[in-house]
Amino acid sequence: MIRSLSRPVARALQKRAMSGASLPALPYAYDALEPTISSTIMEIHHTKHHQTYVTNLNAALEKAEAASKSGDASALIALAPAIKFNGGGHINHTLFWENLCPASESSPPTGALAAAIEADFGSFDAMKSQMSAQTVAVQGSGWGWLGYNPSSGSLEIATCSNQDPLAATTGLVPIVGIDVWEHAYYLDYKNVRPDYVGAIWDVIDWKCAERRFEAAK
């Protein structure tokens, strides 16, 4: 069937089938997280930063597929950093949009997740305090995570640098992530990262976190 189409069309169709990643839509409007995160930041963060990770991931994956087909290990190895950076960027931001929600819809965790937080940190406030401190302390660009350790069955706080994804880097299952690349907060908070991290708790979607926790344990 493909053979009967013109060459450019056939190529385009084949290209479409190969490219895996696409930019997910936000589950809310760009201004939904105001005043905590401005609509300006949300729009640039989503349509520029995340989109670029998606575009560059697909380009890297296309090259990797060709290299894989021809058994070119050297080319595959050379592509690894780009796949890690852009793939990680895509994974991280997809998780991030999902674990945010308008402040009016944000309420503290309940049920099994709440119990686990209390068991592993003493209290919800203690967990937030520790996660804030570790996330603020990230040097340069990176992420702060509340994660689930499947081996120990407990919750842990971890940070990753650049776009290193939590699961592939640490083995923890992501429950809640906070982006502390400067682009995530600079237009609103300048270099006062502690203000941003302190404020973002207002827009964390604990229902999403509960679903992730249920799926993980």
Add this chain to the structure above:
Amino acid sequence: MKFTLALLLPLAVDGYNVQKAASRRDLLKKGAAAAITVAAPGVAGAYDLPDLPYAFDALEPWIDAPTMKIHHDMHHQTYVTNVNKATEGKPAVDIVALQTDALAAGPGVRNSGGGHYNHAFFWDEMTPADKASKTKPSSSLQAKIDAAFGSTEGMKEKFAAAAAPGAVFGSGWCWVVVNGKDELEIVGTPNQDNPLMKGVKDEIKYPILGLDVWEHAYYLKYQNRRPEYVGNWWNVLNWDKVNENFDYVMKNHAGVPVRG
């Protein structure tokens, strides 16, 4: 836009430091770690924040005035405050000399000592565009540039690739350095590392020019358009200073001295 209002306030209100101190008190309530990254008024110590050698708007339109003010008064000030904290009680060491063993000295010296040196180096190599356009590499520097990169254009292309988001990744700096064989190289370093620090590259290398590609260096004007920022930056590079840096490094095999 919200951030423009926030910028007008400190410029208009006397007692800018008082305003920052008030918010610092609030932040201290939220956790001790928070205080570390807040710009505080200068704390007495071995290192100082050097003044910019030009006005905040001097590098317009290539680097905007709000970025220069925040970058200098907040980001660089924080590095100075924190390197003073990290070296408190220790014998005074010139900031260039502090770079060599920064990795062994620990994260405080590495991040804040590196940050202080890098930014002090950065301010002094730039100058308003109308002056910059009248400067160029010396004949000895040009010879090295041509040998390493083919031409100045060739160097700028390789520099652009090394400074791109995928290369330096999150936060870092891109440098032209003199290596142990007296040849030029382009190297990228993450966070506030620099090639003067033992262990960062295969050997200590001596920067003659460098560009901050942390997002804070360009975000207000360029957002995610880092390649545009990198390309435009050459308009404000003072080749007279770069020539001085080159001569110093070739003669002394040491890091260029900086103010502060």
